[in-house]
Amino acid sequence: MASTSRFIPEPKTAAIVGCPFSGGQPKAGVDRGPIHIVEAGIVQQLEGLGWKVKFDGHHEFEDINSSLTSDPPIGLLKNPRLVSRVTEAVAKVVGGHAQNGELPVTIGGDHSLAMGTISGTLSKYPDACVIWVDAHADINTVESTDSGKTSLLTRAIRLAYRNIHGMPVSFLMGLGSKVPEFSWVKPALKTDSIVYIGLRDVDAGEKKILRENNIKAFSMHEVDKYGIGKVVDMALDHVNPNRDRPIHLSFDVDALDPSVAPSTGTPVRGGLTFREGHYICEAVYETQCLVALDLMEVNPSLADQPSVEQTVAVGCSLLRAALGKLWSTL
Amino acid sequence: MASTSRFIPEPKTAAIVGCPFSGGQPKAGVDRGPIHIVEAGIVQQLEGLGWKVKFDGHHEFEDINSSLTSDPPIGLLKNPRLVSRVTEAVAKVVGGHAQNGELPVTIGGDHSLAMGTISGTLSKYPDACVIWVDAHADINTVESTDSGKTSLLTRAIRLAYRNIHGMPVSFLMGLGSKVPEFSWVKPALKTDSIVYIGLRDVDAGEKKILRENNIKAFSMHEVDKYGIGKVVDMALDHVNPNRDRPIHLSFDVDALDPSVAPSTGTPVRGGLTFREGHYICEAVYETQCLVALDLMEVNPSLADQPSVEQTVAVGCSLLRAALGKLWSTL
Amino acid sequence: MASTSRFIPEPKTAAIVGCPFSGGQPKAGVDRGPIHIVEAGIVQQLEGLGWKVKFDGHHEFEDINSSLTSDPPIGLLKNPRLVSRVTEAVAKVVGGHAQNGELPVTIGGDHSLAMGTISGTLSKYPDACVIWVDAHADINTVESTDSGKTSLLTRAIRLAYRNIHGMPVSFLMGLGSKVPEFSWVKPALKTDSIVYIGLRDVDAGEKKILRENNIKAFSMHEVDKYGIGKVVDMALDHVNPNRDRPIHLSFDVDALDPSVAPSTGTPVRGGLTFREGHYICEAVYETQCLVALDLMEVNPSLADQPSVEQTVAVGCSLLRAALGKLWSTL
Ligand SMILES: [Mn+2]
Ligand SMILES: [Mn+2]
Ligand SMILES: [Mn+2]
Ligand SMILES: [Mn+2]
Numbered sequence: 004m005a006s007t008s009r010f011i012p013e014p015k016t017a018a019i020v021g022c023p024f025s026g027g028q029p030k031a032g033v034d035r036g037p038i039h040i041v042e043a044g045i046v047q048q049l050e051g052l053g054w055k056v057k058f059d060g061h062h063e064f065e066d067i068n069s070s071l072t073s074d075p076p077i078g079l080l081k082n083p084r085l086v087s088r089v090t091e092a093v094a095k096v097v098g099g100h101a102q103n104g105e106l107p108v109t110i111g112g113d114h115s116l117a118m119g120t121i122s123g124t125l126s127k128y129p130d131a132c133v134i135w136v137d138a139h140a141d142i143n144t145v146e147s148t149d150s151g152k153t154s155l156l157t158r159a160i161r162l163a164y165r166n167i168h169g170m171p172v173s174f175l176m177g178l179g180s181k182v183p184e185f186s187w188v189k190p191a192l193k194t195d196s197i198v199y200i201g202l203r204d205v206d207a208g209e210k211k212i213l214r215e216n217n218i219k220a221f222s223m224h225e226v227d228k229y230g231i232g233k234v235v236d237m238a239l240d241h242v243n244p245n246r247d248r249p250i251h252l253s254f255d256v257d258a259l260d261p262s263v264a265p266s267t268g269t270p271v272r273g274g275l276t277f278r279e280g281h282y283i284c285e286a287v288y289e290t291q292c293l294v295a296l297d298l299m300e301v302n303p304s305l306a307d308q309p310s311v312e313q314t315v316a317v318g319c320s321l322l323r324a325a326l327g328k329l330w331s332t333l
Numbered sequence: 334m335a336s337t338s339r340f341i342p343e344p345k346t347a348a349i350v351g352c353p354f355s356g357g358q359p360k361a362g363v364d365r366g367p368i369h370i371v372e373a374g375i376v377q378q379l380e381g382l383g384w385k386v387k388f389d390g391h392h393e394f395e396d397i398n399s400s401l402t403s404d405p406p407i408g409l410l411k412n413p414r415l416v417s418r419v420t421e422a423v424a425k426v427v428g429g430h431a432q433n434g435e436l437p438v439t440i441g442g443d444h445s446l447a448m449g450t451i452s453g454t455l456s457k458y459p460d461a462c463v464i465w466v467d468a469h470a471d472i473n474t475v476e477s478t479d480s481g482k483t484s485l486l487t488r489a490i491r492l493a494y495r496n497i498h499g500m501p502v503s504f505l506m507g508l509g510s511k512v513p514e515f516s517w518v519k520p521a522l523k524t525d526s527i528v529y530i531g532l533r534d535v536d537a538g539e540k541k542i543l544r545e546n547n548i549k550a551f552s553m554h555e556v557d558k559y560g561i562g563k564v565v566d567m568a569l570d571h572v573n574p575n576r577d578r579p580i581h582l583s584f585d586v587d588a589l590d591p592s593v594a595p596s597t598g599t600p601v602r603g604g605l606t607f608r609e610g611h612y613i614c615e616a617v618y619e620t621q622c623l624v625a626l627d628l629m630e631v632n633p634s635l636a637d638q639p640s641v642e643q644t645v646a647v648g649c650s651l652l653r654a655a656l657g658k659l660w661s662t663l
Numbered sequence: 664m665a666s667t668s669r670f671i672p673e674p675k676t677a678a679i680v681g682c683p684f685s686g687g688q689p690k691a692g693v694d695r696g697p698i699h700i701v702e703a704g705i706v707q708q709l710e711g712l713g714w715k716v717k718f719d720g721h722h723e724f725e726d727i728n729s730s731l732t733s734d735p736p737i738g739l740l741k742n743p744r745l746v747s748r749v750t751e752a753v754a755k756v757v758g759g760h761a762q763n764g765e766l767p768v769t770i771g772g773d774h775s776l777a778m779g780t781i782s783g784t785l786s787k788y789p790d791a792c793v794i795w796v797d798a799h800a801d802i803n804t805v806e807s808t809d810s811g812k813t814s815l816l817t818r819a820i821r822l823a824y825r826n827i828h829g830m831p832v833s834f835l836m837g838l839g840s841k842v843p844e845f846s847w848v849k850p851a852l853k854t855d856s857i858v859y860i861g862l863r864d865v866d867a868g869e870k871k872i873l874r875e876n877n878i879k880a881f882s883m884h885e886v887d888k889y890g891i892g893k894v895v896d897m898a899l900d901h902v903n904p905n906r907d908r909p910i911h912l913s914f915d916v917d918a919l920d921p922s923v924a925p926s927t928g929t930p931v932r933g934g935l936t937f938r939e940g941h942y943i944c945e946a947v948y949e950t951q952c953l954v955a956l957d958l959m960e961v962n963p964s965l966a967d968q969p970s971v972e973q974t975v976a977v978g979c980s981l982l983r984a985a986l987g988k989l990w991s992t993l
């Protein structure tokens with residue numbers, strides 16, 4: 004409990020940014036994720052770890068919704084104006100908390116929101132690095148296509164996936180064609196300032212982007228090869244060798260195995276165990292460099308009640324682990 | 334099969350000490366654990382591994398029960414006289430087997446019994462070390478309190494847990510206020526002669542005790558960081574660097590993940606896998622230093638029939654692993 | 664996708680050898696395994712990975728069946744003539760594909776078929792090594808007996824197991840008494856050219872054979888001790904130190920934990936996880952040395968429908984992993 008942060012002044016304050024938003028992907032219900040996480044008591048739980056916690060209700064983005072009379076697709080992008088404006092609003096909220104010396108904890112909602120959260124973090128900490136924990140690389144561009152030979156069904160799924168929640172990283176890096184609607188997004192994330200953990204469903208187009216840009220990624224193959232302890236060490240060594248850069252941790256709950264977190268929109272077998280997911284959060288906390296935290300893609304509409312409760316409970320537990328419920332402080 | 338023990342002479346004899354006792358904690362049924370383990374055939378199973386096995390029925394402690402007309406709490410301690418007398422009796426039984434050159438296998442029952450088993454082991458082998466496998470540190474003292482900010486529910490659970498089965502280690506070390514009723518317990522266990530594996534639910538008071546006394550503990554965080562193989566190596570290096578000290582292995586079945594051993598009183602998520610639990614037992618056996626073995630907290634009243642059978646089967650399997658069902662002898 | 668093989672020329676061709684055969688063991692239904700795997704779309708899946716795939720229907724062995732008017736046991740061996748003739752036929756088919764520069768993918772059926780597949784591989788590649796992934800060593804001889812003290816039930820199970828699917832490795836090595844009916848099997852597999860991964864149910868007779876012949880085996884104890892990454896490295900270092908020998912990978916689905924692959928004839932607890940099984944396949948593929956692949960003991964008759972579908976899906980997934988669905992090519 005006595006641990007200090009290098010960047011967040013005492014009294015340490017976490018600002019919950021609840022984003023019930025699902026415009027970056029097609030499945031209904033992911034917008035209910037943050038409501039469930041808050042109802043499960045995350046505010047009190049973080050207070051129990053010694054944090055001052057700010058939470059003044061979820062961001063409903065109603066003004067944005069009502070101001071958009073129509074939002075036709077731009078090429079493959081669905082709801083482009085809505086996603087752009089919502090993520091821009093999130094960038095301002097997250098950036099504001101960061102400017103205040105608070106640690107924003109953004110709870111989604113779909114992973115397109117990370118365009119906003121990471122933009123907000125970088126507005127305060129331009130040298131921040133990103134640890135992106137996910138089954139997916141979310142680095143499609145508007146043009147990236149899968150050159151592999153795949154079944155029609157796979158193509159259909161991948162096209163559906165090529166919604167904006169499959170693209171935030173490329174937007175943050177300025178890869179691919181520019182979409183004028185997203186001109187507010189500064190390409191402020193350098194390709195060597197992000198590292199992935201947990202990848203296991205990356206299509207050929209994304210692999211090409213990762214390879215050509217020398218982006219470091221630890222897939223489940225590497226987690227098995229080296230163990231999660233060494234993988235986290237190597238990931239930190241890549242983006243934060245001296246453990247002195249601010250860290251934005253963006254955790255897509257589908258990084259976990261579906262047996263651990265079943266209630267999410269694009270589950271993929273062979274994921275992180277309960278313990279590995281927590282280990283990552285604990286190890287990031289131990290660096291004392293965490294400045295922003297996302298928990299994304301908890302979708303309480305996709306599973307039976309026990310699975311929903313399990314997923315929400317795991318989500319809360321990951322947030323607690325990232326904010327100090329650590330064994331290493333024994 | 335050809336393996337030898339450094340301390341137990343041939344023909345190697347294991348003495349089953351069945352302790353259907355639940356006085357150290359509040360949930361009914363844990364006293365049925367040893368009965369189920371024996372009925373599942375542990376005697377024959379150990380014979381199948383080449384052991385001579387002694388078992389003359391469970392210790393029912395009926396005399397002790399009937400001699401106590403009343404047993405009011407002493408401060409926070411529930412059933413203090415009963416727990417003291419039963420554990421003292423167990424100390425004598427276990428110590429007697431040890432004196433005979435037999436390896437006592439104590440099956441609980443609640444973990445307060447370890448006050449007896451470890452006292453018995455130390456009476457024969459004063460330089461024995463202890464490997465304590467548990468989700469909990471069981472090192473509360475009469476005064477240790479949780480200084481953390483926790484919910485009322487958590488406090489209630491922790492108070493309930495502050496029954497004597499949450500305290501045996503502190504009694505064995507002589508930490509905290511002395512309770513005259515327990516004056517028979519010699520503080521014979523040195524703080525550097527125990528090592529924990531599997532911890533993941535340790536309150537702030539216990540953490541303080543562990544830290545101030547430099548007691549070595551490998552929590553689940555370390556198991557994930559290093560892998561179970563290296564953790565067991567480091568644990569042995571700490572208490573038994575030359576692999577020449579006698580080892581008392583005290584295994585609380587709640588060290589295992591609840592998905593592996595559901596039928597126990599205080600389960601905690603994120604525990605040891607089936608394989609990790611067995612690995613620990615196998616690696617301890619391999620040292621040829623094992624002189625006493627506890628299997629505690631199997632509670633056949635807390636779960637549905639398949640979960641009970643699963644937990645009992647795992648318990649038997651751990652005992653077999655600790656007593657020689659080893660792959661390394663391929 | 665751009666990866667090349669050291670031994671299989673472009674365009675890389677995989678030849679599916681479907682062997683619905685169960686004569687080497689007593690449980691009905693294992694002969695349906697290959698039919699389910701093919702119906703699940705393995706041909707299209709491998710094509711999706713860039714392979715040319717040959718499949719002209721399952722090998723029904725009807726001529727052999729009808730030519731045998733009677734097939735009494737020879738000592739302990741059940742159906743000896745049938746097993747011999749079928750495996751000899753498989754040896755010719757697999758050997759023929761290998762001669763054509765194709766990679767045979769044999770789908771069983773019971774593991775006695777590996778007498779055929781490995782004989783076929785060795786006919787083309789005399790210096791090939793074998794990676795045998797299994798809960799069992801399958802190295803009983805006609806005479807090997809279990810000297811351990813075991814329950815009657817265990818003995819009964821072990822006798823049942825001492826069908827020919829528990830023996831193919833000893834036949835391939837020429838260990839034990841010669842059975843004239845199997846004279847076609849050349850003892851071409853050297854004891855230092857095979858390595859096991861995943862063992863956890865090996866009887867005393869088999870342990871003796873492994874020890875006396877210095878056969879390298881990584882049991883689950885070693886997988887826990889070192890982690891699967893290091894175990895695969897050590898296994899490859901043993902049989903293929905320069906990564907220049909052809910590899911035959913023989914994967915018995917019971918190497919996986921029963922929670923992962925429930926529908927198999929002789930499941931054993933404490934097995935490989937989904938991820939570890941895939942890791943092995945991926946790492947073998949990465950060597951570019953794979954020349955033949957077996958997937959054995961999927962038995963769709965032994966479990967409920969979801970468990971069958973799960974086991975079939977895992978089987979397909981392992982085959983894809985072994986044939987190039989790799990993360991390391993990110
Ligand atoms: Mn994502
Ligand atoms: Mn994802
Ligand atoms: Mn305990
Ligand atoms: Mn415990």
Ligand SMILES: [Mn+2]
Binds near residue numbers: 774797799915960
């Ligand atoms: Mn086999």
Ligand SMILES: [Mn+2]
Binds near residue numbers: 797915929
């Ligand atoms: Mn097998």
